[in-house]
Amino acid sequence: MATGRTHRPATRSRGIPEATVARLPLYLRALTALSERSVPTVSSEELAAAAGVNSAKLRKDFSYLGSYGTRGVGYDVEYLVYQISRELGLTQDWPVVIVGIGNLGAALANYGGFASRGFRVAALIDADPAMAGKPVAGIPVQHTDELESIIRDNGVSIGVIATPAGAAQQVCDRLVAAGVTSILNFAPTVLSVPDGVDVRKVDLSIELQILAFHEQRKAGEEAAAEVTAQAAAVPATTREESATDQGPDGDVPAVMPA
Amino acid sequence: MATGRTHRPATRSRGIPEATVARLPLYLRALTALSERSVPTVSSEELAAAAGVNSAKLRKDFSYLGSYGTRGVGYDVEYLVYQISRELGLTQDWPVVIVGIGNLGAALANYGGFASRGFRVAALIDADPAMAGKPVAGIPVQHTDELESIIRDNGVSIGVIATPAGAAQQVCDRLVAAGVTSILNFAPTVLSVPDGVDVRKVDLSIELQILAFHEQRKAGEEAAAEVTAQAAAVPATTREESATDQGPDGDVPAVMPA
DNA sequence: ATGTCTTTGTGAACGCGTGCACAAAGATGG
DNA sequence: CCATCTTTGTGCACGCGTTCACAAAGACAT
Incomplete structure (x- = not known):
């Protein structure tokens, strides 16, 4: 999920x-x-x-x-x-704004499933001035400065955030302040919003990590049978190693923030 | 979700x-x-x-x-x-293939969160011969014909499907036959896979529809107070209209498959 | 009109997930 | 060494979601 x-x-x-x-x-x-x-x-x-x-x-x-x-x-x-x-609620028209027109934002703008169920892309918004006016999926990108007026003029209540993680909360705050009450968040951040605002999160990295967990478990189960006898001999030092004092710092894998 | x-x-x-x-x-x-x-x-x-x-x-x-x-x-x-x-399972390296290098596939290939947690994009695969050799995110796109050999040569166990809905099941079958046991599916289709294969689904359209539901409910609750008295007078013909025989065909909104 | 057959709608039981509330554990200061 | 204070780890209860299994409802044939 x-x-x-x-x-x-x-x-x-x-x-x-x-x-x-x-x-x-x-x-x-x-x-x-x-x-x-x-x-x-x-x-x-x-x-x-x-x-x-x-x-x-x-x-x-x-x-x-x-x-x-x-x-x-x-x-x-x-x-x-x-x-x-x-x-x-698909019998009515839902104007939607997409904020952050990078690779993902552009993909979303082009995504057919949006327009086909009553969702209308009212505007594409990006912070990069160089993007302004450039058409993506036939819609000219507008600058972040116009965010508030776009929301109000179009009566937008649903916003999609496809910005980098660092900008997401700020964008979210501005969307909410302008009247947006539902947010679909693609940025890998936890957004905090006031009561009455719905946030749904789509996190690509998390999905892969969950798959990796199950994948690892599958691989482990395959090997489990042949190691069962051996495991009984080993005094459980291999798996739970050094859980006593401090975690090994050198062993920590190169995990970067998504 | x-x-x-x-x-x-x-x-x-x-x-x-x-x-x-x-x-x-x-x-x-x-x-x-x-x-x-x-x-x-x-x-x-x-x-x-x-x-x-x-x-x-x-x-x-x-x-x-x-x-x-x-x-x-x-x-x-x-x-x-x-x-x-x-x-x-992030302490080990997970080679991943992305099938379907359209807007979304390209966005995924460029997505930093993939590479940063032990996931390595082993190959980009597309059915369009014109795409073959073209580099996306620094990785040359390969043709679908080579899918099986790519999977086997790189020991890939995780596949990402970003193709149109029509091609998804076929791609899925080939991935599974070649040895993939975990699939992240972005195509708006229900994939059927044999036991032992995990599928996770990311569906952009569904997320918006869920938001729309709550949005509609919020709007309805706001208006509910003022209509309460009026609703009592109306004999419930407005909401449940003609639930007797056949649904109105002309009223059905233009809902297209996502 | 009556019986048969299909399929819905739901009562009830079960299991998972969540959150409260507290006892146990250990750090810290005297 | 003892008292106090912070924070973990968890027993327990509750509610939601899922599934089974079946009675009620209606179509359809005779």
Whole structure:
């Protein structure tokens, strides 16, 4: 998982659990694909397989939205697409600003999935004066000085931060002060925001580290069988070495801040 | 949250809960920052604040790794950096391939956080023959034909998929067949993999949709107070309209597949 | 109209994750 | 050496999320 909600830890809004909300976009995507293939109805079993989840979980998720299925038949694809879209708030237009037009910011500006679900890139903002006016994904980059006016003029409530870590908190503060209440943060920093502001985090480095952990464990388990007998002989000095006083400084690997 | 583990749903590997593993990189980053400022020790309270988590949670997380703290003092920063790095498997070198060198793939190749924690970009792979040989982030792009040999020659076990959704499953299958056992997927698709292969997903579109949901709810709550009296008069026809037979087709918003 | 068969919707049990609150441990000062 | 004070490590309870398993609902054929 590349994220973690920062605020509103267990806010089950109007009865819809957070975990369910996180899966609704998944269902929506699968349903949209079915809709394009003109499939009229789908069973919970089929849809669950397409979305990669348990069918019981899917049914319980849908039960929070209401009784939209027909027993013995399944769910009407078009109707469900509409209901989920409405529940997620995708029936309205969401202007979004992207701050920090480096490699990642440019990639986000070009990302089709943004524009395709009601999200409209209202502006691209960068601190580098040399970037100003340069078009990225057909949209001219604007300077940070205009951040506040852009937010207000376009009624932007969602901001995307793709700046270096050092600039993220400052940008965040300005976004919030200008009226943004939801932030998607790609910078590897913990953002502090006032109550009422939602922050979601996408951290590429963290994802890889989690994969590395499991990868290491897999490698360890493979080797475990042959070392089991040997491990019994060794008095556990190898793994837990020198946990007594001070950590070895020379052994510390070259770990740099992401 | 930008991800969701696909396989190994609740695998508490060697006793370390999945939720804890997901937070270790967060602690590591905060600790590395302290280390650079030559801070010798840190209390759970301070570190928790820096990582944006509860201090009790942090202490419990560390207790899974062992008793590395000193009561009345706190944790030795350098030692903890080393222990967490080792636990996460960052003391070894992880060669990584990135498949799909579009905007996003290029951004990933240039992303500093990859190389800085033991992850080495072993190769960039793209299906477009025109890209072959072109250097991105100082690394020449190679053609998809060479995928298998690259994986085997470099002993790659972690693959990053940044291709369009349509190509993702096929790329995934080839990666897995060639020996990759951990995949970080940026394509908006559900990947199916055999047992033993870990998939983590980063989905930019989903993150925005979750934010939109909360944003909509916030807006709805603001307006709720003034509409409460009015809502009582309206016989609930507005919200749940025509939930009887068929969903309105004309009303369905223009939702495209991400 | 009635029976059968499919599929939904949900009650209930279970397990994981979180946070409180406190006892144990050890540093520090006298 | 003893008292005090700080901070860790953890037992415990609670709540959310997941899954099972089944009764209710409705389609469909006869």
